[in-house]
Amino acid sequence: KAGVTQTPRYLIKTRGQQVTLSCSPISGHRSVSWYQQTPGQGLQFLFEYFSETQRNKGNFPGRFSGRQFSNSRSEMNVSTLELGDSALYLCASSSTGTNEQFFGPGTRLTVL
Amino acid sequence: GENVEQHPSTLSVQEGDSAVIKCTYSDSASNYFPWYKQELGKGPQLIIDIRSNVGEKKDQRIAVTLNKTAKHFSLHITETQPEDSAVYFCAASKGTGGFKTIFGAGTRLFVKA
Numbered sequence: 001k002a003g004v005t006q007t008p009r010y011l012i013k014t015r016g017q018q019v020t021l022s023c024s025p026i027s028g029h030r031s032v033s034w035y036q037q038t039p040g041q042g043l044q045f046l047f048e049y050f051s052e053t054q055r056n057k058g059n060f061p062g063r064f065s066g067r068q069f070s071n072s073r074s075e076m077n078v079s080t081l082e083l084g085d086s087a088l089y090l091c092a093s094s095s096t097g098t099n100e101q102f103f104g105p106g107t108r109l110t111v112l
Numbered sequence: 113g114e115n116v117e118q119h120p121s122t123l124s125v126q127e128g129d130s131a132v133i134k135c136t137y138s139d140s141a142s143n144y145f146p147w148y149k150q151e152l153g154k155g156p157q158l159i160i161d162i163r164s165n166v167g168e169k170k171d172q173r174i175a176v177t178l179n180k181t182a183k184h185f186s187l188h189i190t191e192t193q194p195e196d197s198a199v200y201f202c203a204a205s206k207g208t209g210g211f212k213t214i215f216g217a218g219t220r221l222f223v224k225a
Contacts, residue, residue, distance in 0.1 A: 043201065043215040056211030090155050099144040099205055103155035
């Protein structure tokens with residue numbers, strides 16, 4: 001089975017721009033969670049999608065949003081980028097009703 | 113709020129020695145405790161996990177122990193190898209998916225050949 005894939009792997013943007021990141025979960029997994037990883041804050045939960053619906057949301061501003069498609073692929077969007085948004089963005093997929101999360105390689109976003 | 117404390121932040125061992133990483137959690141409702149290994153340029157990889165109804169679990173050179181009363185759990189790696197060098201994260205979860213999962217700050221393990 002193919003693992004979780006994320007595109008693009010690297011992005012460089014400037015302040016004020018917006019960005020869209022994509023995540024394809026493991027085949028059959030319907031839950032996708034997004035995380036922001038930074039050296040200072042560690043792994044922080046952004047939101048979780050299940051069957052095209054946002055099921056849970058972490059403590060991030062409204063500039064961070066996401067969606068999930070009928071094939072379980074998910075995208076997250078960050079609008080009006082700030083320098084502090086520079087981070088590794090990870091997505092993880094889970095099978096229905098299970099605890100185990102499987103992470104993708106991440107998208108490294110740099111905001112200049 | 114809920115948190116997970118992880119120690120040490122950095123650990124350096126000689127190849128062949130054992131490495132132990134410890135975590136303490138605050139939410140007594142947590143019932144699932146995974147450990148992840150993250151290598152440079154990669155996402156975290158689940159290496160072992162334990163549920164609250166089990167005290168110990170072993171998989172080849174790695175083992176995890178859980179003390180629910182004290183609310184702490186540990187990762188033990190025996191016969192360490194250079195390829196074990198990575199950042200290790202513990203986490204505590206009380207539900208499915210990512211929302212109810214709290215991660216530790218990570219331990220950078222160096223295994224010297």
